[in-house]
Amino acid sequence: xxxxxxxxxxxxxxxxxxxxxxxxxxxxxxxxxxxxxxxxxxxxxxxxxxxxxxxxxxxxxxxxxxxxxxxxxxxxxxxxxxxxxxxxxxxxxxxxxxxxxxxxxxxxxxxxxxxxxxxxxxxxxxxxxxxxxxxxxxxxxxxxxxxxxxxxxxxxxxxxxxxxxxxxxxxxxxxxxxxxxxxxxxxxxxxxxxxxxxxxxxxxxxxxxxxxxxxxxxxxxxxxxxxxxxxxxxxxxxxxxxxxxxxxxxxxxxxxxxxxxxxxxxxxxxxxxxxxxxxxxxxxxxxxxxxxxxxxxxxxxxxxxxxxxxxxxxxxxxxxxxxxxxxxxxxxxxxxxxxxxxxxxxxxxxxxxxxxxxxxxxxxxxxxxxxxxxxxxxxxxxxx
Numbered sequence: 235x236x237x238x239x240x241x242x243x244x245x246x247x248x249x250x251x252x253x254x255x256x257x258x259x260x261x262x263x264x265x266x267x268x269x270x271x272x273x274x275x276x277x278x279x280x281x282x283x284x285x286x287x288x289x290x291x292x293x294x295x296x297x298x299x300x301x302x303x304x305x306x307x308x309x310x311x312x313x314x315x316x317x318x319x320x321x322x323x324x325x326x327x328x329x330x331x332x333x334x335x336x337x338x339x340x341x342x343x344x345x346x347x348x349x350x351x352x353x354x355x356x357x358x359x360x361x362x363x364x365x366x367x368x369x370x371x372x373x374x375x376x377x378x379x380x381x382x383x384x385x386x387x388x389x390x391x392x393x394x395x396x397x398x399x400x401x402x403x404x405x406x407x408x409x410x411x412x413x414x415x416x417x418x419x420x421x422x423x424x425x426x427x428x429x430x431x432x433x434x435x436x437x438x439x440x441x442x443x444x445x446x447x448x449x450x451x452x453x454x455x456x457x458x459x460x461x462x463x464x465x466x467x468x469x470x471x472x473x474x475x476x477x478x479x480x481x482x483x484x485x486x487x488x489x490x491x492x493x494x495x496x497x498x499x500x501x502x503x504x505x506x507x508x509x510x511x512x513x514x515x516x517x518x519x520x521x522x523x524x525x526x527x528x529x530x531x532x533x534x535x536x537x538x539x540x541x542x543x544x545x546x547x548x549x550x551x552x553x554x555x556x557x558x559x560x561x562x563x564x565x566x567x568x569x570x571x572x573x574x575x576x577x578x579x580x581x582x583x584x585x586x587x588x589x590x591x592x593x594x595x596x597x598x599x600x601x602x603x604x605x606x607x608x609x610x611x612x613x614x615x616x617x618x
Contacts, residue, residue, distance in 0.1 A: 240299050246279060247306045255310045262438040263583060266430075268317050276318060276348065283346025285322035286330055290338060291346035292322075297473065297538040301480035301531050308484020312587050313438030315481060320390050321345045323477060324595075325352030325398045327470040328415060332458040337417060341396060353394035355385040355418075355444055356467055362387075363600045365410040365464050370446065372401035372414055379403075379456070381416065381424075381449040387594070391427045391442040394420050399446065400463050407461070415463035416455045424449035435586030469544075474595050476538060476548040479555035480531045482591055486524045486559045489566035489584050493517060496570055507569075516565045523562065527555045546608040553601040556591040563588045 235243070255272065262268060276282065285300055286292025295303065300322075307315040320326065326345050329337055329352075344350035361367035370383025381401050388397075397418045404412030418425060428443035458466060494517060497508035507513050534547035566581040567574035574581050592598045611617070 235293065235295075240295070240302075243280075243284070243293065244299075244302055244306060247281070247303055248309075250275065250279065251306055251310050251314075255314050259311045259580065259583070260578075262311055262313055264437075266437045266440075268313060268438050272314070273317060273348070276314075280346070282318040282321045282348035283326075283342075286326050286342055286346045287338075290330075290342035292342070296535075297476065298532065298535040300473075300477060301535045304477050304480035305484040305487070305528070305531070308481035309488045311438060311583070312436050312481065312485075312590075316389060316436070316439035317351075318348065319477075320354055321348075321350075321352050323474045324354040324467075324470045325396075327473060328354075328398045328457060328466055329417065331469065332415075332466050333417075334454070334457075336454065337457065341417065344395070350395040351390050351393050353388055353390045353397045353444075355388050355391075355397045355399045357385060357387050358383065359386050363597055365413060366408060368400065368402050368413060370399070370401040371405070372403040372416065375450060378450055378452045379416065381418065381446045381451065383446050385444040385446075387431065387441050388444050389439065389441050391444050392430055392440045394427075396420060397425070397444065398457070400467060401446075403463075404461055410464035410468075412461050413464040413467075414460050415457040415466055416451055417457060418446075418449060418451055418455065422449050422451065434589060435583070436590055471595055472545055472548045473538070475552035475601070476531065476534055478591060478595055479527070479534075479548070479551035482555040482559035482588070483524065483527045483531055485584060485588060486520065486527060486555075486562040489559075489562050489581050490517070490520045490524055492581050493520065493566045493569040496573075500573075513569060516569050520562045520565050523558045527551075527558050530554060546605055546612075549596070549601040549604040549608075552596065553598055553605065556588075557598060559588050560592060 258269065258272060280293055283292035284295050284303060288294040329341055345352050358369055372379050372381050381399060383401060397420065399416045399418050400413055402412055403414040424447045426445045431441045497513050497517060498506055500507050530551050534551045537543040537547050563581065563585040567585050570579060570581055573579050576582060
């Protein structure tokens with residue numbers, strides 16, 4: 235789409251977020267679910283497929299356009315974006331980038347329309363950041379495969395229609411080698427989803443355990459080349475990390491707006507608390523880091539689109555922006571004082587919501603390893 239068309243899409247997303255979703259935040263928090271009407275509204279707007287290819291019903295946005303939408307979506311509860319995040323991101327992108335023509339035709343139109351919800355089943359109890367701990371197995375069974383294992387913290391698992399499952403297909407290999415990816419329908423016999431996880435924050439975004447017990451899938455469920463599944467995971471996770479960084483920028487903008495509004499109107503000693511220089515300092519630090527994060531995300535997205543940097547930059551953006559929003563929500567609570575500790579205050583909810591960003595799709599520690607090792611590899615340091 236051209237710049238004018240995209241600007242209309244971005245503006246429509248901003249209007250939906252600020253006029254429809256924000257007023258529903260407390261309801262989403264209390265009910266721990268996205269209202270059906272809001273899901274339908276998101277589907278009508280094409281939000282379930284904005285990053286999927288146009289030929290399959292998506293909008294086919296670039297990474298630079300993706301982050302602009304993410305910054306708008308980050309302004310409200312993360313649960314809203316999470317509803318369609320895996321369709322556009324780590325689940326949908328595996329199929330869009332590595333699936334066969336038949337797989338794309340079978341699954342992508344439904345994902346783009348919002349008729350189907352996709353889920354990305356990689357993480358296990360002993361295999362989150364380190365693929366060496368992956369225990370789920372895939373063994374040949376006639377002309378198909380048998381999958382066995384347990385996945386943890388799987389986003390949208392309770393409402394998923396399909397899972398992109400990663401399993402070790404070659405037990406002789408170690409680390410990320412010998413792992414394959416499969417498309418598994420949620421109705422496949424032997425696949426069960428556990429109860430929803432009780433989490434610190436991000437109410438309305440459901441995660442759960444997924445158990446695969448003798449799940450048989452046909453040969454054409456294999457995505458791409460056998461044994462190359464983890465390489466696919468890393469590719470789509472890199473895009474997802476930059477998307478998460480942009481979400482954090484949106485959340486930082488929201489809590490800054492909440493804090494400025496409160497500081498300008500709340501009084502202590504007969505004057506607005508915004509007159510106190512230490513309160514101004516909290517706002518100034520939030521604003522400066524927000525601008526840095528926004529500029530960083532846009533610059534890294536441009537490098538991703540050009541192919542100049544699809545790994546180190548996204549990891550740096552995720553590292554900085556997830557840590558930045560953690561500082562922003564902490565300062566926002568401080569500005570609000572005792573009110574900021576009450577559940578009825580938006581900044582309290584964002585304080586809990588923000589903590590997850592430093593953990594999923596690669597912890598801050600993992601990002602530091604990716605960045606450091608990548609820089610040294612570019613400098614020619616040999617691998618051990």
